[in-house]
Amino acid sequence: MRFVEPDFERLSTGEKRKISLLRSDLLDWFAVNGRDLPWRRPAASEFERICVEVLLQRTRAETVAAIYPSFFGTFGCWSDIAGTPLTVLEDHLKPIGLWRRRAMSLSGLATYAAERNGKFPRDPRILGQAPGVGQYVMNAVLLFQHGQEMPLIDVNMARVLERYVRPRALADIRYDPWLQAASHWLVRRHPIETNWATLDFASAICKAQTPICNSCLVRSRCVSRGQFPSALLT
Ligand code: SF4
Numbered sequence: 741m742r743f744v745e746p747d748f749e750r751l752s753t754g755e756k757r758k759i760s761l762l763r764s765d766l767l768d769w770f771a772v773n774g775r776d777l778p779w780r781r782p783a784a785s786e787f788e789r790i791c792v793e794v795l796l797q798r799t800r801a802e803t804v805a806a807i808y809p810s811f812f813g814t815f816g817c818w819s820d821i822a823g824t825p826l827t828v829l830e831d832h833l834k835p836i837g838l839w840r841r842r843a844m845s846l847s848g849l850a851t852y853a854a855e856r857n858g859k860f861p862r863d864p865r866i867l868g869q870a871p872g873v874g875q876y877v878m879n880a881v882l883l884f885q886h887g888q889e890m891p892l893i894d895v896n897m898a899r900v901l902e903r904y905v906r907p908r909a910l911a912d913i914r915y916d917p918w919l920q921a922a923s924h925w926l927v928r929r930h931p932i933e934t935n936w937a938t939l940d941f942a943s944a945i946c947k948a949q950t951p952i953c954n955s956c957l958v959r960s961r962c963v964s965r966g967q968f969p970s971a972l973l974t
Pocket of ligand 1: 900903904945946947951952953956957958959962963964965
């Protein structure tokens with residue numbers, strides 16, 4: 741995939757400040773309201789956290805959490821997955837759906853990782869050439885393995901940023917220059933916690949259909965406040 745370098749010149753000074761305030765508020769909110777998911781616990785390995793991000797695409801966190809114990813009880817490292825026939829891997833993934841596609845992606849990624857003792861390249865231009873690595877998984881690897889400030893940007897993070905600041909211009913999240921810059925700016929501090937906070941906030945408060953604006957701690961700065969008839973505003 742083509743790597744998009746974030747260009748912070750795309751953000752105005754006001755937008756940078758506003759997004760920094762969002763980060764601060766989300767971290768406060770997360771400290772009280774964050775979900776206790778097994779891959780967020782200190783005992784979770786980076787292998788587990790990267791695998792989980794492959795599984796989380798188009799799937800609810802609670803659905804992935806339900807298979808977490810059995811899946812990682814069976815597969816403890818990249819080599820375990822790489823050495824497993826696709827049909828067997830598919831059987832493990834059937835409970836969360838899209839099992840053929842997920843098994844193919846995970847198997848390719850695991851084979852690549854096992855050949856490198858679990859160490860992925862830290863250069864996104866090289867990492868992006870690996871099998872099973874689109875932008876989302878690439879960012880997850882760079883975030884969890886190399887400690888880089890990368891956003892786990894999907895429709896949920898995009899929704900929060902676009903409602904709170906302004907809409908993107910391009911349909912494809914991966915290539916919209918403003919959204920890429922905004923999401924990278926959001927996770928410039930405490931990147932792992934900020935990513936998790938944003939995803940939980942999108943799930944609990946800034947929901948796709950009915951955002952709960954009256955319970956939203958950033959509503960006073962949100963440009964979309966008042967645009968949702970089903971959301972109660974105070
Ligand atoms: S005020 Fe409403 S639309 Fe804006 S961020 Fe909060 S929940 Fe989302």
